Amino acid sequence: MKLAKTLLLAIGLACAPAIAQAQDAPQQAATVAAEAKPVAAAPAAADEVLAPKAGIGMPTDRVIGLQAQFSPNGRRALWMHDAVLMPIMVAICVLVLGLLLWCIVRFRRSANPVPSKTSHNTAIEVIWTLVPVLILVGIAIPSISLLAAQFKPAGKDAVTVKAIGNQWYWTYQYPDHGGFEVVSNMLEDQPKAGAKQRTDADGPRLLAVDNRMVIPVGQEIRLLTTSNDVIHSFAMPSFWVKLDAIPGRVNELAFKAEKEGVYFGQCSELCGARHAYMPIAIEVVSAEKFKAWVAAKGGKMPGRQTPHRPRPPLPLPPPRLPAFLPPPAANPARVPTDD
């Protein structure tokens, strides 16, 4: 009886995460269904402030799992997590737990009073060496190609944004667009006198900022990060972007936002007392809106670059004759003839 109780307890503990996940699944589905519902009505067009949408680009209450992805690498990484890693981990856990339970029951003292003295089994030893190797190779192939895709350098038409970490806010520079800079501070619910107060149109509490980083939709972004003081980390979960911002060094990562909207992230390196209060907000807009925003900030769109064409070869200089010979025209006798 005691053994049965212990077994039931062990099975219950082992299955608890799976049950919790199953219970959360309908909530997750409900959240996805509520995706289209805006958090707040968009403000007047003159403000040009895009309102965030619940469930997009921000964490959702009572949901486990990764945020929905809006970049090609993000979708690929999410697939890697959901379709490759999680099933393999669950299968291994279930197999090991099952074997353990089977051994406990099948080979207990009362059922198996004379234990086997077997110490080697070549077939089993080959299997338990080869199978893990094959599993690891199976994981390594998509994993390494994903890693390579994540660190593929941006193309020459990419929009460069330099994110600079400061204690405790971000500044965004646009070197290709006239080099203007945007200073981005968190909006507070109870701001100091004269400062702007956060509203739901700006974003969730602790994630809304006064000036967002703005990028065009569907265009490759060359993200450069550095820092003015200590190590920060630029993290934007919906784009699968996380890049350290290190003083005296510039890191680079390319990504592409596939859908217009507002996306929120945070500094992900413990950088001091107000580390939790330097959020990141990226506003993804159409190419026209991006152009208008750049103009409003006093910047300019980069000039159209002419495509690279190979130079025509330079004409060869006339052959140089030794100084003791007269010029060819003055020496017709030296020209070979047919007769």
Ligand SMILES: [Cu+2]
């Ligand atoms: Cu920081």
